Amino acid sequence: MRIGSPSTMAKNSPRTPTAKRKTGRRHPLAAVALIAIGLVSTGGAYALFTSSATADTTASQEQLIDEGGKLFAANCATCHGMSLQGTSEGPTLIGVGEAAVHFQVSTGRMPLAASGPQAEEKPVQFTDEQIQALYTYVGSKSPGPGLPSEETLAGDGDAALGAELFRINCAMCHNVAGAGGALTQGKFAPALTGVESIHVYEAMVTGPQNMPVFNNQNLTVEDKANIITYLQFLDDNPSVGGFDLGNLGPVSEGLFIWIFGLGSIVAITVWLTAKSN
Structure with missing residues (x-):
């Protein structure tokens, strides 16, 4: 059996791979350093801006x-x-x-x-x-x-609950419809129709003139927001029952009956008497 020559054996033998030269590698702490630099830069800029x-x-x-x-x-x-x-x-x-x-x-x-x-x-x-x-x-x-927050004045509270709170705490002076009313010694409770919501809130927490102070123990901020919602509802919804006669209740209604009701009866009586004669 003939043994191949060294040159043949060298030609047929597998070639060993050559090791690649190592290129420059990042240091293991490079990422940490970059993060630290970013945090310091961001923090410094924020501190400067603040x-x-x-x-x-x-x-x-x-x-x-x-x-x-x-x-x-x-x-x-x-x-x-x-x-x-x-x-x-x-x-x-x-x-x-x-x-x-x-x-x-x-x-x-x-x-x-x-x-x-x-x-x-x-x-x-x-x-x-x-x-x-x-x-x-x-x-x-x-x-x-x-001053109140915008959320308190937004008018998106509970109008029904606000109406109940208003009747309990405010209606005896301002009237149930916010029409205002007379007080003693020449004083009066002003009408609340068309009043800015911020002024309604400020009046409740400061108690101007003869008005009592309604702090958060009497009426919470949410309660005040509900009352403001009710008053905004009154502004947006005029009387649907005809003439409101100033929303003064039996005062204006009684006056109307005395003047126009009894006046009409007297006029008819006079007319009938004159016609019979």
């Missing part, structure tokens, strides 16, 4: 307070005192909160035009920006009721 926004907010708040202080000194301090302590001409404003100031000023009740049984609504004397500055200034002096 601090800038906070600084802008603080500066804006301080500017409002400063402007409000000037407006207060020029228009309110004569009666309420430079330190909000009150005088013989006006009550203290310490603790009344932003809601009370916004209600009184944005309805024109303040500044008071003249002394009387109660402050009446009149044209507003300040712009929205000035009103914001005033209530921000007073609110910065001591805590008190703040």
Whole structure:
């Protein structure tokens, strides 16, 4: 048997694979380093943005307070005192909160035009920006009721429950239909038709004039939202039973019967008597 030559054996034998050169590999900690760099960059940018926004907010708040202080000194301090302590001409404003100031000023009740049984609504004397500055200034002096959230004023509560709460807590002065009514000593409960919802809420939490204060122990925020929903329902749904006679109940209805009912009977009696003669 012939043994192949070395050259033949070398040609037929399988060729051993050549080892590839290793290229540059990433370090095992490279991914961790990239994540750390990303977190630091993101955190730094967020901190810078937040601090800038906070600084802008603080500066804006301080500017409002400063402007409000000037407006207060020029228009309110004569009666309420430079330190909000009150005088013989006006009550203290310490603790009344932003809601009370916004209600009184944005309805024109303040500044008071003249002394009387109660402050009446009149044209507003300040712009929205000035009103914001005033209530921000007073609110910065001591805590008190703040402005309501938009959800409370949205009018999407329970109108039926709001009507029940209104009848129990408000109707004895404002009438069940919100038409208002007379009180003692020349005072009155104003009509609530067409009144802005924010003013209704602010009146409930601050108790202006002769109105009692309804805090969250008396009426929760949800209860107040339901009452506001009921009043919005009254605004959107006029009387479907004919003439409402001012929604004053037996007062206007009795007057109508006396004048037109009995008047008609007297007129018919006179006519019949004259005809028989």
